[in-house]
Amino acid sequence: MVYYTKCDKETEECGRALAQRLSDAGCRRALIAMRGEMGVGKTAFTRGFASYFGIDGVRSPTFTVVNEYHGKANIYHFDMYRITDGDDLYSIGYDDYIEKDGYSIIEWSENIEEYLPSDAIFVKISRTVGDESKREIVIDYDNSCI
Numbered sequence: 001m002v003y004y005t006k007c008d009k010e011t012e013e014c015g016r017a018l019a020q021r022l023s024d025a026g027c028r029r030a031l032i033a034m035r036g037e038m039g040v041g042k043t044a045f046t047r048g049f050a051s052y053f054g055i056d057g058v059r060s061p062t063f064t065v066v067n068e069y070h071g072k073a074n075i076y077h078f079d080m081y082r083i084t085d086g087d088d089l090y091s092i093g094y095d096d097y098i099e100k101d102g103y104s105i106i107e108w109s110e111n112i113e114e115y116l117p118s119d120a121i122f123v124k125i126s127r128t129v130g131d132e133s134k135r136e137i138v139i140d141y142d143n144s145c146i
């Protein structure tokens with residue numbers, strides 16, 4: 001699925017729509033692997049996703065690696081920008097988190113490619129040429145839940 005957005009609110013809306021889709025499908029646990037360069041809108045997408053579950057104020061977890069939110073669903077929001085190997089992942093409890101009830105949303109998932117499960121939902125956000133605030137969002141998955 002491909003979407004185009006023109007501002008951060010529209011990207012949030014796109015995240016919210018994915019949350020609704022998972023929720024409607026009864027899919028209580030999923031890993032969303034976000035890809036895309038700095039400042040492209042990964043946190044905006046996550047903010048919208050979380051808002052569907054009544055969670056407000058999602059901000060980038062850059063300095064903490066993972067932020068945990070508990071609303072109508074649990075959300076584990078990771079920023080893997082500084083994660084470079086499996087030892088780092090182990091020390092933040094990644095393996096345990098992704099087995100928990102709820103949604104793991106991972107910024108900079110490019111950095112942990114080999115540790116992503118095969119049923120991950122990939123969300124790739126890219127800038128488009130010519131328009132400063134236009135984004136292309138590609139959502140791609142092989143997940144029997146949705």
Ligand SMILES: Nc1ncnc2c1ncn2[C@@H]1O[C@H](COP(=O)(O)OP(=O)(O)OP(=O)(O)O)[C@@H](O)[C@H]1O
Nearest residue numbers: 005006007008011038039040041042043044133135
């Ligand atoms: N269509 C758009 N969608 C999302 N954000 C947009 C869009 N157009 C402009 N922006 C701006 O781009 C920025 C996106 O910031 P955001 O923190 O969501 O990016 P990020 O991908 O999480 O960055 P980082 O890699 O630093 O974590 C915001 O300043 C936002 O206002």
Ligand SMILES: [Mg+2]
Nearest residue numbers: 042043060107
């Ligand atoms: Mg971010």
